[in-house]
Amino acid sequence: MKKFIYVAAIVSLFVFVKPANAQVNVNINIGSQPSWGPAGYDYVRYYYLPEIGVYYDVSSRRYIYPQGNRWVNVRSLPKRYRHVNMNRTYKVVLNHAQPWRNHRDVHNRYHRYANNHSQRYLGDRRTHDRYDKKHHRKGKKHDHDRGRGRRR
Numbered sequence: 177m178k179k180f181i182y183v184a185a186i187v188s189l190f191v192f193v194k195p196a197n198a199q200v201n202v203n204i205n206i207g208s209q210p211s212w213g214p215a216g217y218d219y220v221r222y223y224y225l226p227e228i229g230v231y232y233d234v235s236s237r238r239y240i241y242p243q244g245n246r247w248v249n250v251r252s253l254p255k256r257y258r259h260v261n262m263n264r265t266y267k268v269v270l271n272h273a274q275p276w277r278n279h280r281d282v283h284n285r286y287h288r289y290a291n292n293h294s295q296r297y298l299g300d301r302r303t304h305d306r307y308d309k310k311h312h313r314k315g316k317k318h319d320h321d322r323g324r325g326r327r328r
Contacts, residue, residue, distance in 0.1 A: 212262035215296045222275055224268040226290045228257050231276050240276055247276050266292045
């Protein structure tokens with residue numbers, strides 16, 4: 177009888193216990209950000225480029241720009257925007273859905289960054305210790321391995 181109760185208890189555990197439906201969703205898109213994207217962000221949904229008033233969707237790798245009374249979604253920018261250096265132009269990170277629907281608010285908030293070229297980008301290979309110093313190694317006057325040490 178004890179065996180029957182134990183077997184019944186084990187069978188009822190398998191019948192009545194619902195498996196856990198745990199879901200973990202981690203959105204980190206460092207690898208999918210373009211090389212011209214600003215450094216220092218682990219998640220980006222959209223970039224707003226205030227210099228030309230265009231949005232870039234990071235997940236689909238498409239540009240969204242105004243054409244007439246509608247917003248166009250394309251893989252590459254048309255010729256009228258080709259003059260923009262994507263490495264130098266300022267990028268505003270926006271993580272809310274469809275920011276172009278509030279374009280007037282976004283433009284009013286970020287238009288002053290249109291000609292700001294101080295932002296570092298992901299593809300920038302310069303290191304802080306060397307290139308951020310205006311006159312790196314100026315005044316050291318090494319002899320370039322001629323064996324005489326530092327010249328005076």
